[in-house]
Amino acid sequence: MLIVDDERINRELLKAILLRHGYEPILAESGPDALALLELELPSLVLLDVNMEPMNGFDVLARIRERHLDTELPVIMVTARTESRDVVEALELGANDYVTKPIDFAVTLARVRAQLARAHSGRIEWWQAHLPRRLRPQRAPSRDRDERGRQYRAVQGG
Secondary structure, three states, X not given: OEEEOOOHHHHHHHHHHHHHOOOOOEEEOOHHHHHHHHHHOOXXXXXXXXXXXXXXXXXXXHHHXXXXXXXXXXXXXXXXXXXXXXXXXXXXXXXOEEEEOOOOHHHHHHHHHHHHHHHHHXXXXXXXXXXXXXXXXXOOOHHHHHXXXXXXXXXXXX
């Protein structure tokens, strides 16, 4: 999980809460830092502030969506912006969710869990659709298993 916020106190608070709940967040203090980290590693989710310099969260989100689908990498915007137009802009750019500051940690954790569950489900569906049929686990008919068992026992002398 990646936390992106230019305010150290916000990063540290989110990190402490997430650590307490079993997550292992990594931190970035700017949009460019976050994009550089995403080149090295794909986190399970991004918590992204909007009001940052030199690149705001909307610009970072747009860059993330150029390379990653919302089902592949969920992004939750975490911001003090509460205007409807800001929420709409974030969702239109591909944000999965939007939480406002001051952060309600119980709500934020619930939203994180929900997005992680959706992403996990989406990954399973993708693999089921794209995994070649011959590689999918299949059970042999019981008649074949019984025959192989007889052949094995015959070879083993039993």
